[in-house]
Amino acid sequence: MNLVIVESPTKAKTISKFLGGDFVVESSYGHVRDLPQKKLGIDVEKDFEPEYTILPKAKKRISELKAAVKKSKKVILATDEDREGEAISWHLIQALGLEKPKSQITNHKQTPSSPASRDLAKSDKLQMPKVERIVFHEITKSAIEKALQHPRNIDEHLVDAQQTRRILDRLVGYKLSPFLWKKVARGLSAGRVQSVAVRLIVEREREVLNFKPETYFTISALLKNSHPIETRLVKIENKTVGKFDIKTKEEADDIVSELKKSDFIVEKITAKEVRRSPLPPFTTSTMQQAAFQRFRWSAKQTMMIAQQLYEGVEIGEEGPTGLITYMRTDSVNISVEALEAAKIKILSEFGKSYALDSTRVFKTKSKSAQEAHEAVRPADPGRDPESLKKYLEPRQFKLYDLIWRRFMASQMPETIVASTSIDIKADKYTLRASGSQLKFDGFLRVYPLKMEEILLPDLKENQKLLLEKAEALEHQTEPPARYNEATLIKTLEEFGIGRPSTYAPIMSTIQIRRYVEKDEQKRFRPTDIGILVNDILTEHFPKIVDIQFTARMEEDLDRIAEGKQEWIPVVKEFWIPFKENLDKKTKELSKKEVTTEKTDLKCPQCGKELVIRMGRFGRFYACTGFPDCKYTAPLEKKEAEKLGPCPKCLASPDPAKRDNPGQIVKRRTKKGRFFYGCSRWPDCDFASWKKPHETEVEEEK
Secondary structure, three states, X not given: OEEEXXXXXXXXXXXXXXXXXXXXXXXXXXXXXXXXXXXXXXXXXXOOEEXXXXXXXXXXXXXXXXXXXHOOOEEEEOOOOOHHHHHHHHHHHHHXXXXXXXXXXXXXXXXXXXXXXXXXXXXXXXXXXXXXEOOOOOOOHHHHHHHHHOOEOOOHHHHHHHHHHHHXXXXXXXXXXXXXXXXXXXXXXXXXXXXXXXXXHHHHHHHHHHOOOOEEEEEEEEEEOOOEEEEEEEEEOOEEOOOOOXXXXXXXXXXXXXXXXXXXXXXXXXXXXXXXXXXXXXXXXXXXXXXXXXXXXXXXXXXXXXXXXXXXXXXXXXXXXOOEOOOOOOXXXXXXXXXXXXXXXXXXXXXXXXXOOOOOOOOOOOOOOOOOOOOEOEOOOOOOHHHHHHHOOHHHXXXXXXXXXXXXXXXOOOEEEXXXXXXXXXXXXXXXXXXXXXXXXXXXXXXXXXXXXXXXXXXXXXXXXXXXXXEEEEEEOOOOOOOEHHHHHHHHHHHOOOOOXXXXXXXXXXXXXXXXXXXXXXXXXXXXXXXXXXXXXXXXXXXXXOHHHHHHHHHHHHHHHOOOOOHHHHHXXXXXXXXXXXXXXXXXXXXXXXXXXXXXXXXXXXXXXXXXXXXXXXXXXXXXXXXXXXXXXXXXXXXXXXXXXXXXXXXXXXXHHHHOOOEEEEEEOOOOOEEEEEOOOXXXXXXXXXXXXXXXXXXXX
């Protein structure tokens, strides 16, 4: 018997249908080993050697897999192709007591402290079968068969990179979090990459709050011959007018007054053809950004649905079928087979004019991307979304439709737009009318984007036009936009922070820790505790929140994965200065220095001064007479805002509830997410993520 081990039961079920009766496919149900939960689990004195323990939830599964191994001639590890998947395969070898493959990746020292050789001496060795590692980008019959024909050994460089990240994150979390407990409040924690994300959000919030709007004016004029023509002022005495150049109403009114006295003559007509190319197929981050923009989905939600599509969905008589390629990737590479399949589908669906003569190749921007990996694309481009709609849940259909259209569009012709610009002279002023008309939709046929057509009347140079109306429009400069998940992921990627497997966890973690929260437009806002922790880290542990330093660490991890860098020096280079600074700050700083802010208020109970302190859930007033006086008060008394009566109470068959309904109040879940519920809870269980009424709200903590 040949035993194939994957991470998930869904993936196991999908793969099983492609293999014969001499194969058995089992699932590990995710990770089976990790660092211990209740202690550091890293021997700093022994070159940061980690201590691994079998996860409690995995103990029974490991016993079952060991029994299956005893019956097998060959064990095939088919976990995901990225660092995380490689580490799971390596941990399975250790946990199951399997012999390693005889030859390993070259130029890689096997030392007792290497993550890829630890615990081998401790393993409970049995007479084990041959062990092979296979990888594939999609769960299809051809991909599985090809992978089985080309097995390899564990890529220990990938294992080292994954576990180096784990070690660094554990060192920061387990050493810096107790510092925050002592100096700020219990229950707080600090993360290596997440802290940079919080810093970006805090800095953006300060930019928004400190922003001072400025007034500026633009000039527009409605002209006409037989048809109206909308124009805008672009030049004064042949000098371009910048967007913010006209700053006062007086200046704007003077221009309008002079325009009203002018003659309007067509000076120049410029017509050109503008071609717009399609976007590349999705990477993990661009898929997450597009799903947020289109569906307002979180990165976590997008990845959950993408994983379902990758691992397999029940498709009628076909059974479980993988519909997309692996969803954690930063490559835009596409296989030759997929490109050929896309062309066949485009020809049959849209015709020859929508097919390219030669395939379009996109260049991967990410330095860390592996070209052997592919973009996120449909596993079979011939399966259009409508053919699968009856088998998919609504959210699965939406994401598959988005992925399919983005991929197909990438292999379709450019959109062609006829662009016309008409410059109109009015004494020393130049006005411009701009128009556009779609000539060929190209890739827009399958991947629609918003595009407004503006048709201009036929005019000739030196033609005179009449003024219908001229006006000065007042505007205010806008503050920078707060981050949402899409823009934060894009920014992190641009800085080189995070990788495909980490974007979604970063978004979730910063909210679970209550360092940030989302407003009703799903924009991030930092909490009081998030601002304080960020300021402490920025002042006292600047490297932890330094963007360039964190990006360099990501590059180090990439070099480890490529076999170009040993992992121990990377950890040591980080740890030694970090530990020295941590010890120094622990001695130097008192909790009062970090969390206390003076006020001119007096305690209403004992008359001593009140200060503002920081607790786990935010800022509050506290008496300096503590512990003799335990007076505390909320920092701000929120107004008893009313969102209106509870709709469930109003619809109740009980007249008493209808006549005296509960009020809608804003509450938090245990994980910190806001929702709206009835003030009569638990008698009334009304709850909604969305704000039921557009009036004021009563805050309830």
